[in-house]
Amino acid sequence: MLSCNIKGVSNGFPLRIEAGKVIEKEVDFNPDFLKHMFAKIEWKALVEGARSMGYAELPEDSPDATVLDSGDETFLRKLHHALLELHLEEGALVCPETGRKFPVNKGIPNMLLHEDEV
Amino acid sequence: MPSRIAEIRLVSSDHEVYEPCDDSFALVDALLADRTNLIEHNPKICMEIGCGSGYVITSLILLLKNEVPGVHFLATDTNPIAARVTNETLEAHGVEADVICTDIASCLEKRLAGSVDVIVVNPPYVPTPDYEVGMEGIASAWAGGENGRTVIDKILPVVDLLLSEKGWFYLVTLTSNSPSEICLLMRKKGYASRIMVQRSTDEENLIILKFWRDKDQEMLDKETSSSSSFLSQFSRSLSSFIEKQWR
Ligand SMILES: C[S@@+](CC[C@H](N)C(=O)[O-])C[C@H]1O[C@@H](n2cnc3c(N)ncnc32)[C@H](O)[C@@H]1O
Numbered sequence: 001m002l003s004c005n006i007k008g009v010s011n012g013f014p015l016r017i018e019a020g021k022v023i024e025k026e027v028d029f030n031p032d033f034l035k036h037m038f039a040k041i042e043w044k045a046l047v048e049g050a051r052s053m054g055y056a057e058l059p060e061d062s063p064d065a066t067v068l069d070s071g072d073e074t075f076l077r078k079l080h081h082a083l084l085e086l087h088l089e090e091g092a093l094v095c096p097e098t099g100r101k102f103p104v105n106k107g108i109p110n111m112l113l114h115e116d117e118v
Numbered sequence: 119m120p121s122r123i124a125e126i127r128l129v130s131s132d133h134e135v136y137e138p139c140d141d142s143f144a145l146v147d148a149l150l151a152d153r154t155n156l157i158e159h160n161p162k163i164c165m166e167i168g169c170g171s172g173y174v175i176t177s178l179i180l181l182l183k184n185e186v187p188g189v190h191f192l193a194t195d196t197n198p199i200a201a202r203v204t205n206e207t208l209e210a211h212g213v214e215a216d217v218i219c220t221d222i223a224s225c226l227e228k229r230l231a232g233s234v235d236v237i238v239v240n241p242p243y244v245p246t247p248d249y250e251v252g253m254e255g256i257a258s259a260w261a262g263g264e265n266g267r268t269v270i271d272k273i274l275p276v277v278d279l280l281l282s283e284k285g286w287f288y289l290v291t292l293t294s295n296s297p298s299e300i301c302l303l304m305r306k307k308g309y310a311s312r313i314m315v316q317r318s319t320d321e322e323n324l325i326i327l328k329f330w331r332d333k334d335q336e337m338l339d340k341e342t343s344s345s346s347s348f349l350s351q352f353s354r355s356l357s358s359f360i361e362k363q364w365r
Contacts, residue, residue, distance in 0.1 A: 025214070027214075028187065028188065030187050030188025032187075032188055033162055033187075033188035033189075033190065036162050037162075040229075040233060084190075106202065106205065107205065107217070108198070108201045108202065108205060108217050108218065108219055109218050109219065109220075110198055110201075110219040110220075111218060111219060111220040111224065111225045112196065112198075112219055112220060112221065113221075
């Protein structure tokens with residue numbers, strides 16, 4: 001998910017996720033990492049991305065950074081799941097501008113451009 | 119406890135994918151030699167560009183595993199089969215990374231700018247005619263164009279963009295790539311460098327370099343030292359390095 005999200009906002013616009021198969025992997029919960037990443041995340045793109053992978057628990061609007069240190073882990077747990085535990089196994093990342101599809105097979109996005117696109 | 123690295127018997131392979139070789143081993147040795155520092159470095163995001171079989175990224179993950187919690191790993195390669203093989207190698211060792219099939223790090227650059235704490239690269243470095251660079255198949259694993267620098271020179275600015283303030287960069291080079299010149303290029307971008315491993319095999323003379331941002335260096339550079347003094351300093355450090363190894 002991280003990589004999808006990362007790519008999701010490549011070139012300044014979020015790529016749409018076309019989910020074929022989504023898998024969930026359990027990853028150790030690490031608040032420090034999440035706090036570190038929170039500042040770098042483009043919230044809307046993450047919410048969109050998670051939703052297209054079938055996870056709609058994230059709040060629509062980016063929460064205030066204070067929630068990270070509030071002692072309430074609910075939000076961090078959700079962020080953790082969306083960011084690290086959801087994996088797009090099969091599907092595509094679609095450029096909203098051109099409709100160009102980047103296929104994802106066995107969890108590997110293929111972002112290579114054809115010669116005429118470079 | 120001996121630190122673990124990837125096990126060759128668990129490394130997946132394909133005839134279209136570069137197999138772990140002296141250069142891969144030298145790079146992992148450099149990481150091993152720097153293990154304590156790497157742990158202290160406490161990286162959040164690590165990345166390999168040109169992951170091939172996955173031997174190096176898997177070793178890096180195992181090195182940091184149980185020592186640094188919550189690190190995220192990324193690996194890229196232009197060769198889709200290499201990406202698949204890397205995934206298999208990771209899986210065989212029970213570790214995880216996001217593998218992406220892309221040119222250097224394109225499509226990750228904007229998102230990860232200034233965020234990556236460790237980047238490792240064993241690039242295609244063999245001097246070849248330029249047209250061989252980036253061809254389909256296994257040739258793209260080594261074909262480095264003029265002086266073996268074509269791909270390296272494309273990677274350097276990307277690394278500069280991706281590295282965090284405290285970021286470290288490990289790079290495999292050959293003597294014929296003029297590593298001193300690479301250090302000088304990076305120095306102009308504000309990086310200090312050192313030789314981590316020097317190794318001569320039958321075919322090649324490998325030098326593994328490490329780079330990190332150095333504010334003082336930048337200042338110093340503007341004030342006094344010239345390129346030529348830097349180059350002579352580099353060759354001095356290389357020869358003393360080689361001497362030490364012989365002893
Ligand atoms: C010398 S091999 C190293 C493989 C592996 N990291 C190792 O050390 O054993 C270089 C790798 O870089 C990949 N490569 C070549 N050009 C690339 C580029 N422009 N972007 C990403 N990877 C590239 C090749 O496909 C190959 O797998």
